Amino acid sequence: MSSALTQNVDVPSNQAEWRAALESLPSTPQKIPAFFFAHGSPALALAQMPARLRSSGRSDFQQYQGPNGPLANFLRDFGPALLRKYSPKAIVVFSAHWETLGERLVTDYGEENPLLMDYYGFPQESYELKFKSRGDKQLAERLVALYKEAGQLARTTSKLEPRGSDGRGFEGPGLDHGVFVPFRLMFGEEFALPVVQVSIDSNMSPEANWKLGKVVKVLREENVLVLAGGLPIHNLRDFSSFTPDTAQPIHHSFHKAILDALQVSNAQERKKAMLDLPQHPGFRACNPREEHFVPLYIAAGAAENENVKLLNGLYGIPTVAFGV
Template sequence: MTSVAVPSNQDEWRAALESLPSTPQKIPAFFFAHGSPALVYARGFSGRSDFEQYQGPNGPLANFLKDFGPTLLQKYNPKAVVVFSAHWETLGERLVTDYGDENPLLMDYYGFPQEFYQLKFKSRGDKQLAEQIVGLYKEAGQLARTTSKLEPRGSDGRGFEGPGLDHGVFVPFRLMFGEEFGIPIVEVSIDSSMTPEANWKLGRVVKSLREENVLVLAGGLPIHNLRDFSSFAPDTAQPIHHSFHKAILDALQVNNTQERKKALQDLPKHAGFRACNPREEHFVPLYVAAGAAEDEDLKILNGLYGIPTIAFGV
């Protein structure tokens, strides 16, 4: 394994973003830290000042996302975005949004102040792309179908069951792209089996879209333990949390692609995995992005504790 520079501050992540190849003919796939509603308002997390400072509206994650989004548009000028989120999982069948002229928002969080339920993010779907993605999964031997605005996909904190892009999409996208985004967005569910290989295969299926000027993003948080909020910020995290974060970076830096795949898929065996992820849903999107660019090089764009972003296929 050859150690490479891991960006750990704004100057370094901006340099890493600037060094991304401008290749609209083959866009990298990205795993990104999608944060939480605290990216917009920290007020709902009173009493958790370290978390607010780190993952709140003025913290390094928010600042990174504000640099990340414009870079993606400048480098790749994508015709569409396909996004996988930790907050949408289905077992045995891929669901793909076909929401038409305006993507609704699913505010799938509860007990927050009213302003959290007044967030805006306007975007549209893409029927042709949604149907193409369904076709790709079917060709790969997987069950898949589209879902429309008429089909609820989960509980909304405003008091109803609804469809929509979940907060793992619209909250970071507001920072990345602004409150109105003219490029179509299609969301695809992750595999709730939570196995590394099953989610790796989800990414592999959409690999070809990268050569059709489609941006593939997979969002999660590799350290996500709501039972222990100290784990979310480096100053309060325990050594076991830091050890797992280092293990992620070490696995990403393995040069040989097959050895790297094994190192990544072995991460759930790490002694600190459960302390960081009581459940795997925020971790496995990493495998989706990796699968969409397997056997290719990667670049760590942001190596900050618990909130990394990686470009696969550079």
């Protein structure tokens, strides 16, 4: 990539640097940036990995993406910074773990959002995690109206409608672990602001998911925080890919390609570079399936043609502000 197209910026790679990046975010509650963040896994909440994973030599993963690793430490700084900078009235969140085809579903869960513990074979403590928040009917209906105005099918879903399998042994509704696990670290176990989740597009097209973000762009000027969570390196068939010390050169090459694309100065050139990422030679080694990668496009679409700021450039777990 031509150096003439890229911004000459430092990429935050430790706590002091990411705290400085968070502090340098503009305080613009009248137009809140949209964010892509690394949402991690249930390991963020577990003192130890399940025995079946420890025996597979995955201790590096636990150190990197566990409760005392850099991702957890970043999320603990990230959440309070968002509240301090923007004082949002609500959060709209997209997660890699909820996808629908042809129709957007929007949670309308009332006074308390249930939790969908959509993971299996973990210790009992992982099924006792708490994150108390409420929904927002008016915001949910506003989202449905926005998607319909954009020519997309959309509807709300209530807590009476299951959306997936729960590791406790039933089909249930709720915010999935890509939301409540990081949100516990970001905002605490009891959160006063409404949280509404929207499904991503399961056709996995970068362009289609970019359009999902464009639809909610207007909410940024209505004091609503838009967050899209995933993990741009997510290969459960190769756990070595999750941590910098064990990842192969092809994994590091793809991570660098992501950062390079995000640092392209010109908005249209940056969009092209981002949309080209699935053609990178390392894309499939990092993403056997695209669901953890496409939330990046949702956040970008919510701030199309605006500036971008890297808040955390650590291997595999970046967080990016779009619209600064």
